[in-house]
Amino acid sequence: MPSQRRVRVFGLLLFVFVAITLYMTTSARQTRSSAFYVKTQEALQAREYMEAAKQRDADGVESRLKAAEDDAKKATNAKHEKYLDSVGGGSKENKKSVGGGKFRMQDGDEQKAVPGVATVGGRPRDKLASKEKAKESPEDHEVEVELNAILKKSPIIIFSKSYCPHSKKAKQILLEKYNIVPAPYVVELDEHPLGPKLQETLAEKTGRRTVPNVLVLGMSIGGGSEMQDFDEKDQLVSKIKGIGGSRISKAERKMSQTEMRRRRALRA
Structure with missing residues (x-):
C-alpha cells in the first residue's frame, strides 16, 4: 500500500498538470481574442486575397493575349489564302x-x-x-x-x-x-x-x-x-x-x- 508521502507527491503533480493545462488553454484563448492576433490574421488573409486576385488578373491577361494572337493568326491565314486564290485560282x-x-x-x-x-x-x-x-x-x-x-x-x-x-x-x-x-x-x-x-x-x-x-x-x-x-x-x-x-x-x-x-x- 503506497505511503502518504507518495500520495501527496502524486496529488501535487496532478494539481500542477491541471493548473498548467488551464493556464495554457486560457492563454491561447486570450491570444486568439487579442487585438494583435486578430489584426495579424486579417493582414494575412488580405495578403492571400490580393495574391489570388493578381493571379486571376494575370490569367485573364494571358487568356486575352492568347485570344488576340489566335485572331491575328486567323486573319493572316485568311489574307494568305485570299492572295493564293487571287494568283492561282482564277479562270483562264x-x-x-x-x-x-x-x-x-x-x-x-x-x-x-x-x-x-x-x-x-x-x-x-x-x-x-x-x-x-x-x-x-x-x-x-x-x-x-x-x-x-x-x-x-x-x-x-x-x-x-x-x-x-x-x-x-x-x-x-x-x-x-x-x-x-x-x-x-x-x-x-x-x-x-x-x-x-x-x-x-x-x-x-x-x-x-x-x-x-x-x-x-x-x-x-x-x-x-x-x-x-x-x-x-x-x-x-x-x-x-x-x-x-x-x-x-x-x-x-x-x-x-x-x-x-x-x-x-x-x-x-
Whole structure:
C-alpha cells in the first residue's frame, strides 16, 4: 500500500498538470481574442486575397493575349489564302506571266509560260526559281542567263533554225505580213553557240521541242503551223495584243500589193 508521502507527491503533480493545462488553454484563448492576433490574421488573409486576385488578373491577361494572337493568326491565314486564290485560282482569263504579272488569254487558249526566266525587263518569278538556281550547274546557269538576256530583246522572240522551212514560214508571217512594234527578235539556234542547250531548256519549260517556237512575253504561242492558222483566221493581232498588252505599241497586218493597187485605183 503506497505511503502518504507518495500520495501527496502524486496529488501535487496532478494539481500542477491541471493548473498548467488551464493556464495554457486560457492563454491561447486570450491570444486568439487579442487585438494583435486578430489584426495579424486579417493582414494575412488580405495578403492571400490580393495574391489570388493578381493571379486571376494575370490569367485573364494571358487568356486575352492568347485570344488576340489566335485572331491575328486567323486573319493572316485568311489574307494568305485570299492572295493564293487571287494568283492561282482564277479562270483562264487571269493566268500569270513569267515575270509575275497577269495577262489575258484570247480565244480560250491556254499557253505554257517559261517558268524561272524573266520577261522583257523583268526579274526571276519567285523564290522557287532561286532554289532551282542553287542546284544549277555552271552550264545551266549560263544558259539561263542567256535566255533571260534574249527575252529582254523584244516582247516577241522567234526561236528558229536558218534551214528549217517551218521557221521560215513563221518569220515570213510575223516579219513581212505584219507591222509589229517593237519588231520580233529572231534567234537562230543552229547558229547560236548555246543553241542546243537553249532548245533543251525551251523544251523543258514550254513543252515545245521543235522550232520555230514563238514567245510573247515569255509565253509560247506555237510554231509555224500555229502562226499560219492565226494568220488565216485573222487572230494573230488579237493574240499578240492580248498577251503583250502595253508592251506591244503596234500590231497590224500590212497591205498586200493587190490591196495597195486597189486602193490607189479607188483614189484615182
